[in-house]
Amino acid sequence: MTAGGKAAPGDSWPEDLLGPLRNLPAHRKLWVALSGGLDSSLLLHVVAERHPDVTALHINHQLQPNHLQTEQACRALCVHLGVPLEVRRVSVVPGRGGLELAARDARYQAFHELLQTDDLLLMAHHADDQAETVVFRLLRGTGVNGLGGMPVSRPLGAGALWRPWLGVARERLFQVATERGVSWVEDPSNQSDVHDRNYLRLEVMSGLKQRWPGLLQRIARSARACAESEQLNRRLAELQWQSCSDDRGRIELPRFASLGALERVNLVRWWIAHRGFPVPGLARWEQVLGELIEAAPDKLPELQGEGFAIRRYRQHLYLVPDFQVPETPCLLEPDTPLCWGSSGWVLMLTPGPEWAGQACPEIRVSTRQGGERLRLADGQPSRVLKTWLQEQGVPPWERAALPLAWGPGEGADDLVAVGDLWCSERYSEGAHAAGWRLVVKRDCD
Structure with a gap:
């Protein structure tokens, strides 16, 4: 003391x-x-x-x-x-x-x-x-x-x-x-x-x-000058984010590529910090971002960080948090939210507005295993799910995490929902066919 x-x-x-x-x-x-x-x-x-x-x-x-x-x-x-x-x-x-x-x-x-x-x-x-x-x-x-x-x-x-x-x-x-x-x-x-x-x-x-x-x-004077410079950097990044991003939180690659090399670095560093992740201490930021822009169209370049990755797909950059999905299928319980691992998906099975006491259908949730087919409407031919997801512009890493819901259809178990991209009319809107409504959404929506 x-x-x-x-x-x-x-x-x-x-x-x-x-x-x-x-x-x-x-x-x-x-x-x-x-x-x-x-x-x-x-x-x-x-x-x-x-x-x-x-x-x-x-x-x-x-x-x-x-x-x-x-x-x-x-x-x-x-x-x-x-x-x-x-x-x-x-x-x-x-x-x-x-x-x-x-x-x-x-x-x-x-x-x-x-x-x-x-x-x-x-x-x-x-x-x-x-x-x-x-x-x-x-x-x-x-x-x-x-x-x-x-x-x-x-x-x-x-x-x-x-x-x-x-x-x-x-x-x-x-x-x-x-x-x-x-x-x-x-x-x-x-x-x-x-x-x-x-x-x-x-x-x-x-x-x-x-x-x-x-x-x-x-x-202290030098620190204040650096702090002011960082404030200007953040403000510039915020303005350029408005012009380079879309309503899905992605960066549009053509607009991003039109920025100067230092502006790209500043924008990506701000993006990472804004999403709550630690900014990587890279020595060659300009080179790494240049590779994201210039890689061949059939490549999937990425920047790995702590808890996330920045990936490119079809002229967009995505900031993708690390996630895990269940390895085994899960059954939905009535009125009980199912959090699909750490991928951000939540599924819920509730009685529809015209529910008349029908028994709860058995809905099983799993990830893609390969070879799945999708029938978008009764009477239509089925389609290969992988091809349909490509047409929807779903990036490969999201396809692997999408929750697929399987339930009673016209015959054997059918695919009745694919993430929030599609849901069978039997379990959507008024749920007039099954009496039960299936809701699939991101927990951040």
Whole structure:
């Protein structure tokens, strides 16, 4: 536990710390992320003075030997300030990005799950954190989006995140905390240069600040310039999306090809991020997109990402989320939605408007196995399903995931629905023939 001198009266906090907290966004509930360290402990002191309804939130990663002592110190601080405390213990499983990234992901997942609509979470990131973030991302080879640093605010779960002290140096926070008797817990890992961020702070940033005393302000200016550039990039992409996309959320290839190479990259990166997927860190974006455009018509080029792929088919680009479909057929139960794997299809069998107590037909759902035939109307000859799907312009990957519904027809089991592309008149509209109506749709429709 580290502490300063005698605590000062509550309204004596300096204006450079109070000012950014005077006009917080409207919110339902106010939270402060409390790690137990210097920055967040001081933030809770200052916020609690002006907002007695604040609630503290401590995420215990259970990584450090003193994690229980840190949690107890947070509880003691909140009792002292009369502030409610929510504690969440999380499990951190290191992945390819290392322990630091895994801990961050676990922490933000807890935030995401906890925040409700219009909740506001305050975090004590400061100017040194911002500078370290920008330099760290520079060393990783990030673009202008990453070099824009941490935003003051952004959506988080159903609520929002707010960083009021991004313009305040850690040295200033330390000065105020020690003068005003704020107690905090030192994280023992902060003094180890094993982790990249610690090495950057301990071995690199300290020397840079000695050489260039105005380093934090200079980096902040560069970060703002990069953030502004990224805003312009997003705005350009939004405008070009309006001219290059269709009502099915696809990019029309001829219009896309007419853009400049950098504009194509900007638009696709925006498209990926807008759909909620991580943007791949490709070194040759222009080359990859050029291959999507220029590949022979009989080819199916694609760009693979984490959880999705961008694919080309018949002069269109599709952003296709990864999905799975059941390997075995399923039976529909009356009035019970059937989610067709993770492909986004939902099927429902309900009584039709002219239902007269007819027994529920046995409707079996499966994927294509090959050789299926389709009879579009009674009296018409059957057609090969594969050929009919090609005529409808259904891409190959969607054909493989389409739910096919089989049910009683004129004779043996017949194909009675193909996704939302076609449904037998016996089970559609008024369902006058079977008495039961079959509804097939995408869950995002």
